[in-house]
Amino acid sequence: MKKKLPITKNKDVVVSWVYTWSKQQDMSIHEQRIVLRILEACQAELKGVKLKDYAGTKRKFEHGLWDVDAQMHVSDVIFSGRDYNEIIAALDSLAGRFFTYEDDEEWWKCGFISNPKYKKRTGIITFRVSNDLWDVFTKFAKGYREFELNKALALPTGYSLRFYMLMSGQVYPLDISLENLKDRLGIPADKYKDKNGKDRIDHFEERVLKPAKAALDESCPYTFNYVKVRENPNNKRSKVTGFRFYPVYQPQFRDEELEGKELQAKVTARYQIDSHVYE
DNA sequence: CCGAATTGATTTACATAGTC
DNA sequence: GACTATGTAAATCAATTCGG
Numbered sequence A: 001m002k003k004k005l006p007i008t009k010n011k012d013v014v015v016s017w018v019y020t021w022s023k024q025q026d027m028s029i030h031e032q033r034i035v036l037r038i039l040e041a042c043q044a045e046l047k048g049v050k051l052k053d054y055a056g057t058k059r060k061f062e063h064g065l066w067d068v069d070a071q072m073h074v075s076d077v078i079f080s081g082r083d084y085n086e087i088i089a090a091l092d093s094l095a096g097r098f099f100t101y102e103d104d105e106e107w108w109k110c111g112f113i114s115n116p117k118y119k120k121r122t123g124i125i126t127f128r129v130s131n132d133l134w135d136v137f138t139k140f141a142k143g144y145r146e147f148e149l150n151k152a153l154a155l156p157t158g159y160s161l162r163f164y165m166l167m168s169g170q171v172y173p174l175d176i177s178l179e180n181l182k183d184r185l186g187i188p189a190d191k192y193k194d195k196n197g198k199d200r201i202d203h204f205e206e207r208v209l210k211p212a213k214a215a216l217d218e219s220c221p222y223t224f225n226y227v228k229v230r231e232n233p234n235n236k237r238s239k240v241t242g243f244r245f246y247p248v249y250q251p252q253f254r255d256e257e258l259e260g261k262e263l264q265a266k267v268t269a270r271y272q273i274d275s276h277v278y279e
Numbered sequence B: 001c002c003g004a005a006t007t008g009a010t011t012t013a014c015a016t017a018g019t020c
Numbered sequence C: 001g002a003c004t005a006t007g008t009a010a011a012t013c014a015a016t017t018c019g020g
Helices: A010-022 A029-046 A084-095 A131-142 A146-154 A159-167 A178-185 A201-219 A260-278
Strands: A060-063 A067-073 A098-102 A107-111 A114-119 A124-130 A174-177 A222-230 A240-249
Touching: A029 A067, A029 A084, A029 A131, A067 A131, A084 A114, A084 A124, A098 A131, A107 A131, A124 A131, A159 A201, A159 A222, A159 A240, A174 A178, A178 A240, A201 A222
Parallel strands: none
Antiparallel strands: A060 A067, A067 A124, A098 A107, A114 A124, A174 A240, A222 A240
16 A cells, blocks of 8 residues: 655645744754754755765665664764763653644654664664654755755754744744743743843844844745834833744745756655555 | 923943853 | 853933923
């Protein structure tokens, strides 16, 4: 029986992503990197780079019947030092997380990864990614250019990535309270406040909003503008309670449109391989 | 009573000092 | 050096008071 793969507009996938990701606020930076490495592999695949040859010998992503077998080196996830307790903690935690997908047609849920392994002393980690999840990742990766992905990997904070996820597919302006925004970005509620507990909007803007916006402006298909939302909208000096984000679509950075045909061919080719196996 | 000036409160921009 | 916390002055609006 041929498995019906979800055929959904990229936008829907991205929305699904945002939804899921927003629930992963406590995901550690190492877990995030693992997820991003998977995304990276999806992009490589989209670009037609054979996974086997991708990034040297240590990294492998091989398609199986139900899963993608992934192999990488600890240094792909943990940049400084190599404490295997850390990588085990990250794999363990990530294996306990679930991705939920929903569109008009179907609903499903699966773990981010399964069968995580760490070979001691070699620094090699392996795990499996479900084909369903891989498909979603692939579609998401289409909207996220490689350059920016690398930047996200390097960012210890990952704010820009979260903003991207927040704004992708967003059509209307989005109001978010300061508390909610901090929550979504994984910033402790008491950060960016002075000792009296008052918000320092200036710092928040400087350290969080501006860098994220700058990163997205530079290379992403979706970015945003924002204005401050005040307690009393008529009073320009009243307290800032949140922000209103205006999504900005930058089609010049959307390679899906330009290379759409090529990408479609690549993806379809793999689908056909999968289909063949299923039948 | 009504508008103008003063006072008060609050936010922001800029600066400075401390920390890893 | 990058980041954080704190301080201070300028900006600016709301409320109050003043003068006619």
